[in-house]
Amino acid sequence: MSFIQLNNIVKTFNDSQRQTETLAIDDISLSLEKKEFACLLGPSGCGKSTLLNMVAGFEYPTLGSVKIENKVITGPGADRGMVFQQPNLMPWLPVWDNVAFSLKLQGVGRKQRQDAAQQYIDAVNLTGFEQHFPGALSGGMAQRVGIARALLQNPAVILMDEPFAALDAQTKLEMQEELVTIWQKYNSTILFVTHSVDEALILGSRVVIMTHRPGKIRDDIKIDLERPRDVTSNQFNELKRYVLDVIREEAKLAHEAQQTPTISH
Numbered sequence: 001m002s003f004i005q006l007n008n009i010v011k012t013f014n015d016s017q018r019q020t021e022t023l024a025i026d027d028i029s030l031s032l033e034k035k036e037f038a039c040l041l042g043p044s045g046c047g048k049s050t051l052l053n054m055v056a057g058f059e060y061p062t063l064g065s066v067k068i069e070n071k072v073i074t075g076p077g078a079d080r081g082m083v084f085q086q087p088n089l090m091p092w093l094p095v096w097d098n099v100a101f102s103l104k105l106q107g108v109g110r111k112q113r114q115d116a117a118q119q120y121i122d123a124v125n126l127t128g129f130e131q132h133f134p135g136a137l138s139g140g141m142a143q144r145v146g147i148a149r150a151l152l153q154n155p156a157v158i159l160m161d162e163p164f165a166a167l168d169a170q171t172k173l174e175m176q177e178e179l180v181t182i183w184q185k186y187n188s189t190i191l192f193v194t195h196s197v198d199e200a201l202i203l204g205s206r207v208v209i210m211t212h213r214p215g216k217i218r219d220d221i222k223i224d225l226e227r228p229r230d231v232t233s234n235q236f237n238e239l240k241r242y243v244l245d246v247i248r249e250e251a252k253l254a255h256e257a258q259q260t261p262t263i264s265h
């Protein structure tokens with residue numbers, strides 16, 4: 001039995017005003033093992049975020065089931081930490097208090113929250129910035145706070161929706177390296193949505209490619225490259241060529257299909 005199981009997922013969204021429904025995901029089955037770092041890659045609108053949100057418990061499948069440790073997911077839980085593209089920090093709270101926000105909600109005292117936050121602040125290389133407020137942080141630093149906040153709950157699974165998309169290239173590279181270190185240190189299972197082939201191949205132990213909408217699994221590739229990944233190596237570039245070919249073919253099919261996104265009632 002796999003750690004996370006998505007079984008025959010179909011997802012439609014209804015637009016009651018326009019009397020239409022969108023078939024976003026069409027029969028996806030996917031299993032993730034513990035400690036996997038799976039990157040979800042696919043064209044815009046293919047349902048990557050929807051799949052992630054179902055594992056998070058923010059969305060539910062129309063058909064099929066999403067299970068973690070063989071239990072159907074019925075809502076968000078502390079076993080799953082989410083990191084979004086924007087970290088959505090509380091501007092009136094210093095870094096440490098943002099990181100430990102879930103403990104504040106549980107009524108945990110200040111000293112305990114501060115102590116609990118410290119190891120995660122250190123893990124994301126923000127030592128010394130504990131008392132800074134979000135307004136004084138760069139984009140990369142703010143995203144580090146978001147990651148530390150997710151880690152503090154010691155989740156078995158970290159769900160990441162394009163967390164580095166808004167960062168500059170240099171910061172992105174640093175954050176990718178740090179994330180791999182964190183993944184190795186905390187033995188996390190990560191499901192990571194990205195648009196970037198390079199990012200998927202730098203991070204993933206597995207890259208799952210989706211088709212254009214309605215999303216299906218187009219390819220599922222195990223990435224055995226040594227870490228840290230050498231983006232200039234032949235093996236990296238062979239894989240990159242392969243993935244780019246699949247994506248180009250998918251884009252061509254999408255263009256040819258010229259499919260209308262909605263089904264009228």
Ligand SMILES: Nc1ncnc2c1ncn2[C@@H]1O[C@H](COP(=O)(O)OP(=O)(O)OP(=O)(O)O)[C@@H](O)[C@H]1O
Binds near residue numbers: 043044
């Ligand atoms: N709450 C919603 N209501 C209606 N339609 C939705 C909703 N959420 C997603 N969709 C539709 O479902 C499809 C899949 O959306 P989703 O955001 O999962 O795709 P994505 O692959 O993450 O896209 P992108 O890469 O552009 O972020 C899209 O057509 C989107 O418009």
